[in-house]
Structures are given as C-alpha cells and as structure tokens.
Amino acid sequence: MHTAQSRQKSYADVRRKDLEFAVGDKVFLKVAPMRGVLRFERRGKLSPCFVGLFEILERIGPVAYRLALPPSLSTVHDVFHVSMLRKCLLER
Template sequence: MAPYEALYVQVIDKIRDRIKSAQDRQKSYADQRRKSIEFEVGEKVFLKVAPIKGVLRFGKKGKLRPRFIDPFEILDRIENVAYRLALPPRLSVVHNVFHVSMLRKYVHDLEHVISYDSLEVQKDLTYEETPLEIVERKTHALRNKEIALVKVRWKNHGVEEATWEKEEEIKAKYPELFG
C-alpha cells in the first residue's frame, strides 16, 4: 500500500468515528424525548386532523393547537407503530390505518371532541378554515402608519377562538364578509 493510501484510510476511519459518535449523541437526545405509546385492540382513541395551512391563521393564537375528532375503536395493531381503526362510512375516503403519532388516548371529556359531521375532512385529514363573520374592528397605530384590523370568527370554532387579521387581506380573500 502506498503511503498516501494509508493516510486516506486513516482519514476515512476518523470521519467514520466522528459520524458514529454524532449519531450516538443524536440518538440519546431523541430517546430522552420519545414516549412509548401503545394501545390495545378494542380501546378507543382520538384521531388527529389539521386545518389547511396558509389560510391567514397559521401561527396565530389557537391555530397550532391539535384538533381531534370523535373517539374511534382500534380494530387491529399493525407492527409496532400503526393501528387500524373502525371508521364510519362518512370517512370511507380516508385510509383506516394510522401511525401512532396521529392518535391520542380517549379520555371521556366532551370538550375535546370536534364533531366530524360538520367538518369536510379530506383524504389527507385536513379541513379548510373559512370565516363566518367579522366580530370587531380596530386600528393598530405604528410609528409611521396605521393598520386596519378585523376580528374574524372562523367556521368550526367558537367566538373565543376568533383571530385578529389584516382587514385588507381578509377583504381581498373574502369580499362577501364586507357586503
């Protein structure tokens, strides 16, 4: 073996050792935060759905809070991290196998349940947020300009979850609210 080849082998071994130690460090961080979640067949779980992002509310108060729909019974466990659920005929367009991250343990409390009958849930488990009405108006004064704001109440959400949006953006997207 030529001297430069031995040097390359040493460099490659050093890089492999560094990558291995970095992977071990990252794995230890991930393992500390990971929760082992398991469900039994016959148990009930909530199914996570999400509003479509980019409807002016992303990043706003209440927007990032997970939404869950009715408790569904677990029919079957598939591998370690997937479960088959008993979905009603209305959700027949949705595949009935879900990763454990999409499920939450059912705890009997009616405030946690969003009725999926009023939601138009798509195949990718999203639903579109649409505004119902403008609840309030105000002007936010900055140093050099003023911004007109409107408080919008959204479909599938209560008055307490209404959000402040820029009036010009809402007027451009939903002119029917300003009739």
C-alpha cells in the same frame, strides 16, 4: 463522530415515547391542519387538532392500527400510524 451521534441520540430519546394500544381502546385521531385543505370535514386555523373517538379494530403492524370510522368518513383510509393517535383517558 461516535460521541456526537450518541449525544444526539440521547437528546432525541428524551422526547420520544413508545406508544402501544390494545384492540378495543378508544383513541382520538390527529388532523393535520393544512392551509386551504378540507380534511375530515374541518377547515381553518381554529379547527380542532384531534377529531372523534374511534375504537381500534386491529393492530396491522408494529406501528399501524385499523380504526372503526363512521360512514361520514368512508372516503378516508382506515389504517393510521401510531403517531396520529392519542389515547382517550376518560371512559364514556
């Protein structure tokens, strides 16, 4: 049993990566496309997977970050899990 668990863990760890962001970094926010649901003013199968270019205001916990959202997204909670963020590699 232990050998099977360790083998499964090694397979899972191959794709897993630790993500950390610093305060002031620019990130994109992942939008989960769900059928018939209007999220972040986007709808449909061809809508983008990531929206915006938002600045990180603070780190809430080990895996949660507070973002500076524009007034158009004021109805959305501003704390997101690290798995929903993608770092912007280009400086604008």
